[in-house]
Amino acid sequence: MKESFVNIQNLTLKYQQKAVLKDLNWVINAGENYVLFGESGGGKTSLAKIIAGLQNGIGEVKINFDTNSYLPSEALFVESWYQFKNLEGVANFYYQQRYTCQQAKDTLTIHAELVYYGKEKGLNFDAVEPILNALNFSSFASSQLIELSSGEHKKLQLVKALWLKPQLLIIDQPYTGLDVASRKYLNILLDEVSKEGVQLILISNDSEYPNAINRFAELQNGQINVSDSKETSTISTVQILKEIPDFLKESPAYSSSDIVKMVNINISYGEKQVLKNINWEVKAGEKWLLQGHNGSGKSTLLSLINGDHPQSYANELYLFGNRRGSGESIWDIKQHIGLISPEFHWYFDANSTVWQSIASGFYDTIGLFQKLPYTKSQQVDELVEYFGLTSSKNELLSTLPLGKQRLVLLARTIIKNPELLILDEPCQGLDQQQTRQFNHFIDELCSNGMTLIYVGHFESQLPNCLEKRILLENGEIKAVEILNTKTRHCEVRSNFCTVLFK
Template sequence: MASFVHIVIYLPHQESSNQLIQSLLEGKLVIPRVDLTGKKAAEFSAGILDIFLQEEFLHGQTGLESEYQRPLHSLSSGEQKKALLNHLLFGKADYFILDELYDHVDLQGQASILATMKMIAETKPVIQLVRRQKDILPFIQSFHWYQDRSIHSFDTALDFHQYLDQHLAQNSFRPIPRAIKTIQAPTGPLVQMKQLCVSYDERPILDQINWTIQAGECWQLKGPNGSGKSTLLSMITGDNPKGYGQDLYLFGMKKGGGETVWDIKQFIGYFNPVMIQHFSRLDSIELMIVSGCMDSIGVYIKPSEMQLRLAKEWLDYLGLLALKNKPIQFLPAAQQRMVLIARAMVKHPPLLILDEPTSGLDDASAAMVIGMIEQIRKETKTTVLFVSHQQEKGFVPNKIFELTPCATGSTGTIV
């Protein structure tokens, strides 16, 4: 019988998993009744993945093999994680440290990873770092909470989960601020695509996609890693030149009919967690929200008094008015996301695209973001397109569009 235990450590959003991992590896932080002295760890984390990506960028190869037979940088986040886990399996580690094991991984991939981890758990101890309760591996035996550089342990799983439940955020938002001017989309569908096909270098991505998005609807876009969700979104935002010559209508305009990309973007609010990387570290959260009025990354002309007043209303709504001059990097992850969503919503666009808005967040933070999205649905006329692998508690879309990979490209189904 195994003489080791499998451990989970829950991290609130404000805590750094990198710092925790480093403290464990250096022996500066001790898990009660666990001795890691002299033992070699197999680290599964975003930091390790970044090292492989940097190696590929500098030298053209990583030493990290993938079942997809493509460069690591061309894989989706979930595919990259699968490749890293497979690589670690062949190492000679004494135990595994797993950080955000399932983040950005589709349900099929999660099932595959779970099967692999069950096999590993039979011979080696596992330390899992999580921010979401539902991600905890089923064979975990020892439960802990990490905060302020210390670990708090629980006697039972029940005590642990009850403690987490008490720390879930309770949303108490004020009414959604109104836009300066209403943006009226043309009558008819916001988005309509018929028999849409996309391929790259003779590799099919999307095959005969038929999808219509009407005003007032709330959709969730789902699909496994690499199924073409990002490609499909780029067709809707007008950024993808593959849309030319297709039966694709965006806000009443046929793609390639003489419209500019800005003619399309005026009707769209867009959010993606990686957007924060495009903003200068000196950008205040006030000016970040103002930039949503201008559809720009940053503010390059003097904002009007009305725009500044509207930004203050959004900051007051978020409870961040006192921090209006702070750079967004000073905020916790959940508040960063909500500022970026406010930026996308500041003009009350006919279509709001939210691409993985809760990825990487802990349970409490995800609940805050979902609460904001639900309020937007209830108090505005904006159509919401929510992109996520998973079903978030508290978010119930009207319709789901699911991509299914096939040899001829992913097909789409309304479920």
């Protein structure tokens, strides 16, 4: 009888006396490629790290690598987030540093990072070029790591993994931050390495995956349920959608009917122009969908609105009725805005408690440095309860699963009922139920008159309230259009793919 490739027997993992994995058994045979899915916080990432030898559990985990294969006898785990350091080997970056880093070369370029990785792993550099081209990443060679968006960081992780081609490749949230075209070509690349002998475990609740996937494993209550189809999921889709807290049912107190006005905005880093002649207006109460391929300029555009980009002073930019640079501070701008983005999550102080993290949204600080008055404390408690975080409210943010961390920061984003809500890929890390609850929440908020700018690559994760769309391509506005709410998903998908695959 042929030996299995991965054999897990009686694996148990406890966290703070709570059993996450309970005498788990899982056998992966040669040629089996899995999607591992389940509710957020169920232990998927921990299980993957144990298989890759990055975390310890109680039980037996054995990988029988093929010693006759030319592929490395390695189980590579690709994290959902990319962790990088500066040239001095530390990672104490701050959020706005991404937009001011051109003044000093703080981190490696992508090219230098790949050269270092190739030498470390003994790889042929010529072999990485087709991967870079397929993921539309070649033009980023001279970009510093700190300049990259979350989707671009994900691409760098994927490029390195596909270049190495280990015998076992485990990817946590492979499609996070990737545009439509990049997801398509990633699946093609994963199919290709699978044919060469790489076995896959993709941790994902998404509905798309490569053709090579032939098995599905759902992690539920510490146990693995294996099937040939994801349709047999035992996760309940029934969820009671709560009524939003009363203090968020009031319309925001608008200081101006003009939220954002951009006139011929241009942003350049040296010879590289990131935004070109952008003209865009956002009126109070409007709900915008902002889309574009990875590297199209979305994050830079949002950084101008949020007051984080120093080049805003050199452009004709109006925020909340005032021209940028007319005497207002960055904090004057931020008091009008609630923001969530993958990059903000990266740099947030994970050593604050859940309660403190949400409360800090009143003051736009990374951490809570003053005692809240009674009314504000009550509002924090209401949001803690609404998002199902009551049992975790005194725990450190860093101890929570990624999905719950994101819910905490989403609660922080809307705690002050801001005039403008900026949601950049807000559902990253959320499971299907959490995504549904959050989008219901956004729809309810926006029905009360809140202004919204929403960035999302997955049509299935968009709220229903979106009314208009602005599409960027290579730093320019490709399209501005009204969305038909009844047929919106179909129209957006069609138009977006036409642009990307022309």
